[in-house]
Amino acid sequence: MTDTRPEAQDVVLRLNNITKRFGALTANDAISMQLHRGEVIALLGENGAGKTTLMNILFGQYTADEGTVELFGAPLPPGNPRAALAAGLGMVHQHFTLADNLTVLENIQLGTVPLWYAGLGRARARAKLARLADDFGLVVDPDAIVATLTVGQRQRVEILKALYRDARILILDEPTAVLTPQESDALFETLRRAVASGLSVVFISHKLHEVMAISSRVLVLRHGRLVGEVATRDTDRHALAALMVGAEITPPKLTPLTPGPALLRLRDVSTRDQGTAPGLKSVTLALRAGQISGLAGVSGNGQSALSDLISGLITPQSGGLELPETPPRWTPRAAVAAGIARIPEDRHKTGTIADFSLTENAILETYAAPPYSKNGLMNWRAAEAHTRHLIDTYDVRCPGPSGPIRQLSGGNMQKLILGRALELSPKIILANQPVRGLDIGAITYVHGRLLAARKAGAAVLLISEDLDEIIGLSDVIHVISEGRLSPEFERGQLTAAELGLWMAGQGFTHAA
Amino acid sequence: MRLEPIANPSLARRLGFPALALAATVIIASLLAALAGAEPFGTLGLIVKGAAGSKFALLETLNRATPLIFTGLAIAVAFRAKLWNIGAEAQLYAGAIVTVILGTSALSGMGGFALPIMALGAMVAGAVILLGPVILKTRFGVDEVVTTLLFNFIMILLVSYLLEGPMKDPMGMGWPKSAPLDRDLRLPRIVTGLRLHWGFALALISAMLIWLVQTRTTLGYEMRAVGQNPQAARFAGIPVNLVLVKTALLSGGLAALAGFSEVAGLKGHLSLDLSPGFGYTGIIVAMLALLHPLGVVVTAIFVAGIFVGADSMSRAAGVPTYIADMLLATALLLMVLAIGLTKFRVVRG
Numbered sequence: 087m088t089d090t091r092p093e094a095q096d097v098v099l100r101l102n103n104i105t106k107r108f109g110a111l112t113a114n115d116a117i118s119m120q121l122h123r124g125e126v127i128a129l130l131g132e133n134g135a136g137k138t139t140l141m142n143i144l145f146g147q148y149t150a151d152e153g154t155v156e157l158f159g160a161p162l163p164p165g166n167p168r169a170a171l172a173a174g175l176g177m178v179h180q181h182f183t184l185a186d187n188l189t190v191l192e193n194i195q196l197g198t199v200p201l202w203y204a205g206l207g208r209a210r211a212r213a214k215l216a217r218l219a220d221d222f223g224l225v226v227d228p229d230a231i232v233a234t235l236t237v238g239q240r241q242r243v244e245i246l247k248a249l250y251r252d253a254r255i256l257i258l259d260e261p262t263a264v265l266t267p268q269e270s271d272a273l274f275e276t277l278r279r280a281v282a283s284g285l286s287v288v289f290i291s292h293k294l295h296e297v298m299a300i301s302s303r304v305l306v307l308r309h310g311r312l313v314g315e316v317a318t319r320d321t322d323r324h325a326l327a328a329l330m331v332g333a334e335i336t337p338p339k340l341t342p343l344t345p346g347p348a349l350l351r352l353r354d355v356s357t358r359d360q361g362t363a364p365g366l367k368s369v370t371l372a373l374r375a376g377q378i379s380g381l382a383g384v385s386g387n388g389q390s391a392l393s394d395l396i397s398g399l400i401t402p403q404s405g406g407l408e409l410p411e412t413p414p415r416w417t418p419r420a421a422v423a424a425g426i427a428r429i430p431e432d433r434h435k436t437g438t439i440a441d442f443s444l445t446e447n448a449i450l451e452t453y454a455a456p457p458y459s460k461n462g463l464m465n466w467r468a469a470e471a472h473t474r475h476l477i478d479t480y481d482v483r484c485p486g487p488s489g490p491i492r493q494l495s496g497g498n499m500q501k502l503i504l505g506r507a508l509e510l511s512p513k514i515i516l517a518n519q520p521v522r523g524l525d526i527g528a529i530t531y532v533h534g535r536l537l538a539a540r541k542a543g544a545a546v547l548l549i550s551e552d553l554d555e556i557i558g559l560s561d562v563i564h565v566i567s568e569g570r571l572s573p574e575f576e577r578g579q580l581t582a583a584e585l586g587l588w589m590a591g592q593g594f595t596h597a598a
Numbered sequence: 599m600r601l602e603p604i605a606n607p608s609l610a611r612r613l614g615f616p617a618l619a620l621a622a623t624v625i626i627a628s629l630l631a632a633l634a635g636a637e638p639f640g641t642l643g644l645i646v647k648g649a650a651g652s653k654f655a656l657l658e659t660l661n662r663a664t665p666l667i668f669t670g671l672a673i674a675v676a677f678r679a680k681l682w683n684i685g686a687e688a689q690l691y692a693g694a695i696v697t698v699i700l701g702t703s704a705l706s707g708m709g710g711f712a713l714p715i716m717a718l719g720a721m722v723a724g725a726v727i728l729l730g731p732v733i734l735k736t737r738f739g740v741d742e743v744v745t746t747l748l749f750n751f752i753m754i755l756l757v758s759y760l761l762e763g764p765m766k767d768p769m770g771m772g773w774p775k776s777a778p779l780d781r782d783l784r785l786p787r788i789v790t791g792l793r794l795h796w797g798f799a800l801a802l803i804s805a806m807l808i809w810l811v812q813t814r815t816t817l818g819y820e821m822r823a824v825g826q827n828p829q830a831a832r833f834a835g836i837p838v839n840l841v842l843v844k845t846a847l848l849s850g851g852l853a854a855l856a857g858f859s860e861v862a863g864l865k866g867h868l869s870l871d872l873s874p875g876f877g878y879t880g881i882i883v884a885m886l887a888l889l890h891p892l893g894v895v896v897t898a899i900f901v902a903g904i905f906v907g908a909d910s911m912s913r914a915a916g917v918p919t920y921i922a923d924m925l926l927a928t929a930l931l932l933m934v935l936a937i938g939l940t941k942f943r944v945v946r947g
Contacts, residue, residue, distance in 0.1 A: 398835070399833065418833055419835030419837075428833075430833060435827070435829055436829055436830050436833045437833070438827075438830060439823055439826045439827040440827065441826055442822075446819070450823070450831075450834035453819060459816040462816050464814055464815060
């Protein structure tokens with residue numbers, strides 16, 4: 087990369103002590119950073135580290151509780167997306183924001199032509215687009231319908247869209263997540279040309295090799311704090327991995343238990359890809375009684391497929407799912423009947439029905455049988471009694487069982503879901519991101535319950551993107567990457583940094 | 599400007615905005631009447647008088663409300679489960695066809711059993727009509743708004759064919775209508791001499807039953823869960839597609855009862871003007887009632903009153919009866935807006 091000293095260059099973007107809190111959670115804690123003209127900086131961090139919040143503040147989607155943003159030396163008014171765009175910020179989102187049924191040119195012009203403007207200025211737009219495409223090596227047919235383009239071409243259109251609006255700072259959010267390696271290389275080439283002509287780029291990623299390849303400086307975020315800022319040439323992947331996941335973590339005391347028999351086995355299971363999310367690729371896994379199996383991995387690498395499979399939502403395409411008594415049809419109801427407690431990843435969309443009362447939510451999995459339902463009639467008295475029991479036993483803070491569940495905080499909602507599942511004395515517990523977005527108190531509570539279930543002989547599968555959580559709670563750890571499952575590692579066998587490399591896709595023997 | 603959800607809307611908010619919508623409807627309707635060259639408030643007065651000003655008027659309104667309660671219930675049940683049944687008109691006619699077939703031939707002389715069998719037959723026909731679209735939806739993801747809507751046209755053409763062909767009344771002097779039901783296969787009047795038949799009572803009972811189904815039965819719970827959040831319902835193990843099929847059977851059956859009640863209670867035969875769009879007006883009825891089955895009874899009577907009142911007003915004041923449609927459309931749009939405003943507040947910036 088460029089060897090010029092950043093200090094000598096113009097500062098185009100400056101964040102001063104940005105702090106943003108969501109309730110008890112501090113998403114950004116006094117973050118300061120600078121971006122210079124003609125450089126690529128990488129913003130590195132796990133999911134939930136605060137990258138997205140920071141960019142949303144920059145773009146005026148959120149207002150920072152403290153701190154200021156300066157663009158090209160002028161303060162940026164907070165909470166005003168239009169001002170950010172006008173000042174020359176351009177964002178390329180991970181999920182494209184293109185209209186599939188319009189042409190490239192129409193997409194690029196979309197939103198730039200005033201409503202009462204006579205004519206569309208097509209010719210002028212076409213000329214400008216041709217010039218940009220030439221300058222940056224972004225060759226796309228302006229008259230192609232977006233639906234016919236490949237993912238890589240669509241991303242080029244997104245970048246052109248930003249450049250067309252005269253962006254001088256490009257922010258790319260996980261741009262390579264959906265690209266093939268060849269497309270990624272082409273993207274990097276484009277970015278090099280962009281910075282050479284004076285643009286500045288913020289590259290958000292958690293893929294270490296890409297960060298090493300493209301950036302001149304790396305900023306590492308962790309739990310909302312800026313934990314490291316290094317010149318790329320002075321660091322390496324191992325050091326970055328350690329920074330990203332936090333170096334040595336002292337795990338909570340796990341009383342050693344002798345694991346019991348396997349209660350659920352996956353043998354060579356593959357499942358279908360779902361959109362851009364990969365399915366499982368020949369996964370073999372055993373969940374044993376009295377053991378917590380941790381599943382580490384970067385988001386979107388097959389966790390959903392594994393979770394959906396064990397939840398009963400999908401069936402294996404090949405391979406076998408084995409339980410002591412394997413039911414004839416694998417459905418969510420069969421999974422519950424087989425003694426699987428399921429804590430879904432998204433408690434708002436999947437775990438609960440927002441406008442239903444606590445009572446109606448508490449019996450979602452068990453409503454069809456007595457005592458809640460007899461001869462097609464509901465016994466609401468029994469349901470409410472059960473809900474009161476859950477509220478007391480699992481310390482759900484709420485106005486009462488008949489209010490809608492959407493009024494509850496995330497922690498209390500999760501406690502009700504936890505209670506709903508654990509009251510069935512499950513043999514297997516699937517906990518997918520059980521503490522995401524919760525405050526410390528609720529996290530401790532949920533973890534305590536999982537550890538108690540382990541002690542009582544349940545087999546627990548803990549899926550999390552927070553490596554600390556995995557390392558702290560798991561007896562054995564698997565890493566998932568692009569649908570492939572790593573071998574089983576014993577507790578303490580690998581360091582966080584080593585796990586980080588597996589998470590980045592190293593060490594797998596078969597191709598994805 | 600953007601909308602910000604309100605967590606717990608106050609009672610004043612929940613009552614105030616709908617009341618405001620009603621007031622605005624009256625004002626706009628008055629302006630429309632004035633535009634038509636009539637004296638605004640007098641016109642509205644005539645509508646009220648025509649709808650409820652006498653025993654005769656009131657019974658006429660209740661008669662007109664009867665099919666609207668059935669179609670309103672059909673739509674409320676379906677929409678509650680987010681099954682967009684726009685085809686109540688088709689299901690109504692399916693019910694009417696079967697009512698006439700059973701009521702003109704097979705069942706004469708069966709006495710007390712005949713009417714329930716006709717009603718049941720009508721319900722089965724309506725349910726079957728909706729079954730196709732719902733299976734297309736659950737199996738292939740075909741949008742049921744389109745398929746159920748298209749069924750309305752198919753049914754109207756089918757009825758037209760039947761009335762010109764196989765079901766044409768040989769004594770009908772060439773008019774496209776069916777043979778009349780046997781005298782003893784008609785729904786009797788509730789009070790002798792007054793033009794209100796037992797179909798109205800059946801509609802009230804249906805509304806009560808549907809309310810009980812939704813609040814007390816397992817199926818009701820499933821239907822609400824599927825409507826509110828199909829993803830969570832599926833995750834929890836609720837058989838979403840099966841619930842949709844059951845919902846469709848119930849909804850189609852209810853709409854078909856409108857056809858049964860109109861034929862057996864009022865007209866006595868099948869004709870192409872059996873329904874002046876009861877299936878579509880049922881959507882307005884259900885929406886105004888916020889999909890509540892008991893609310894459907896109230897809004898159906900309200901909507902029927904506007905139609906009946908506008909008919910009578912039109913004769914007296916010379917304002918076209920189309921004002922009834924405009925009044926209803928205005929009321930519906932403003933009510934939807936008002937319901938939105940009870941849940942969201944408008945924020946600048």
